[in-house]
Amino acid sequence: MDFFRFLFISQVVPVREFSPEDQGGDDSYKKPVNYRGLYPSFPIMIHLQAGLLGLANHLLFHKYEPTDAIFGQAILLLLLEPLVLSFMSWTYSTGFVRLPPHQLVFSAYTTFYAILMTSIVLYRVSPFHPLAKVPGPISFKITKFAPLWYHWQGQQSSLFMSLHAQYGPVVRVAPNEISVADVDAVGAVLGSGGLPKGAAYIRFRVVSGPENLVTMNGDPHAARRRLWNRAMSTDALQEYESIVASRAHELVDALDAQISTKGAVDMTQWLNFFSFDFMSDLGFAAGFNMMKEGDVHKLWPGLHLHMRGVCILSHLPWIPDIRNRLPWFTMPLWPIARKWSANRLRNPSQKKDIWYHLMDEAGLEKVKPSLAEVGADAVLTVIAGADTTSCALAALFWLLLSHPECYKRLQQEIDVIYPSGSDPLDVSKHSQLRYLAACIQEALRLLPPAPVSGAREVPHGSGGTEIAGHFLPEGTQVWAPPKVFHLNPSYFSPRTDEFVPERWLNSKKDDDEENVFKNDTNAFLAFSYGPANCAGRNLARQEMMMVMSILLQTFDFRFADGFDWEKWPERLTTFFVTIRPPIEVSITRRGL
C-alpha cells in the first residue's frame, strides 16, 4: 500500500455491510459504503489528511508569500482546499462520485485551519525562526493583529517608543519585522548600499497610476531624484523665496483679520492652510486659496483620512488595493491635480517652480519624464511638503508657547536681526538667526513630523543580511524610527526629553557643565538619511525660518484662555505624518 493510497483510502477498520442503493445524502456517512471491502475510518483519517494539507500550505506560503496580485487566488485556494480534500477522500473511499457528508467537510475545515494556524504560530515563536533571537512581545511575534491595533489608532510612534524602552535597540515588532534604533546600524538600513524601501511603499502611489519619487527604488529612483535635487538646489530655492514671501504676507493678513473677529485662533489650521497654498503654488503654479476661501474642497480631512487608510493598508501589502472602490479613500486632491496638470502644461509658469524642474523644462535630461509621472510627483510635492512642514511649524509653536523663556529669547533675536520696519523675509540674514535655527532643530528632534517613517526591506534574492548583530532573512521589514533615536539619552543629552534649543548652539566651549550638550547628529533622522532622505529639507527649513520670522516680528502669541495646552501632545496621532489637533492661541499685534 503506497503512502498516497494510505492517505486517501483508509484500510484499517473492518466494515459494516452496506446496501448498494445508498447512493448519497448525509446518511451515507452513518452507513458507509462497503467499497472494495474497505471501511473509511474518516473521523481519524480526515483529520490526518487535513492536518498534513495544512502543514503543506504553511510550507507553500512560507516559500511563496502571496502578493496583492494573487491575493484572491490564494484566499480561494485556502477556502477550497478542505472541501476538495473531503470530496476526494470520500469519493476514493466509497467509490462513488458524490458530495461528502457535512460532518466530514466540517472535520476537514477545522483540522486544516487549526493545523495551519498552529504550525504558523509555533514556527514564529520557535528557535527555528530566523528572527528568533530578536526580542519582542510574544503577541507581536505571532501575528500582526496587536501591532495593527496600535497603527489603526495612530499610536505606532508611542508603541515603538515603549517597545524599545522595554526590549532595547533591536525589537521584533511583528512576525517578520524589526525596529532598529542603533546609530551604528543607520547606514546599513538607510544609507547608500543599505536596504531599499519596503513592500508597504506601494500604497503611497496613486492607485493604478505611475510611481512617484517616494515609491521608487534603485536606478529609477536615482534618475528621478536628479530632477528633484535640481528643484531643491540653492538657485531654485532663491526662485521660491518670493512665492513663500507672498503667501507669508497673506498669512499675516489672515491672522490680522482673525484678531479682530475672534478671541482664539486655531494656529494648526492656519499653518495647514498656509502650507497647502504655498506648496500647491510650487508644485503646479496653480495654488489653492485656503487662507482666503477656507478648505472648500475638504482637502485636509480628506488627506488625513486617506493617509489613515494608506497606512493601515501599507501594513497589509498582500491585500489588493481597494482604495478606488471606497469613495472615502479617494483623495479630493487627485481630480484637482489632474486639472492643474493640464492647465500647467497649457500655461507655462513665469517662475521656475518645482514643476519646471520635474518636467525638465530646461531640457537637461536625455529621457524626459511623462506628464503622468510629473503629475504624480507634483501631487507628492503638495502632500510631502505641506503636511510635514505644517506639522513641524505647529510643533514649534506649541513648544515655544509652552516655554516662554525660549519664546522670549527667540523674539529678541528676531527683533535684533529684523528690527521694526525691516523686511523679516530677507533670507540673506538667515545665517544670523542661530537661535531660530536651533529652535526648529529642537522641535524636529522632540516632535518629528514623521516619527516612525517607513520600513525598509531585505531584498528578495539577496540571501539575507546582517544588521545590528542579527541575521535578517529576505523580505524582513526593517524600521528605523526617528523619534526613538531622538529621545535616546545616549544620543542627545542631558535633558533629553526637554525642549532645550541651546543644545544645538555648540555649547561645548562653555565651561559650565550644565551647558555641555551631547548631540549625535548621525542619530538625528527627522529628514531620514541616505539616498532617499527628504528631498525638500532645505526648502522646509527656509520656509519655516521665513514664516517664524514674519509671525514673531508682527505678533505676540500666547495660548488662548481655557485651552488645555498641556494635553496637546497626548492627542497627536501618527499616520506616517503626525496629525495634530488645534492649538488655540490668542494673538495681538506688536507695537514696536
Ligand code: HEM
Ligand atoms: C519639516 C518638514 C519635512 C520633514 C520633517 C520631512 C521628512 C521627510 C522624511 C522623513 C522623508 C523620508 C521618508 C521615507 O523614507 O519614507 C522624506 C522624504 C521626502 N520628502 Fe520630506 N519632509 C519635510 C518637508 C518636505 C518638503 C517641503 C518637501 C518638498 C516638496 C519634501 C519632499 C520630500 C520628498 C520628495 C521625499 C521623498 C524622497 C525620496 O524618496 O528620495 N519634504 N521627508
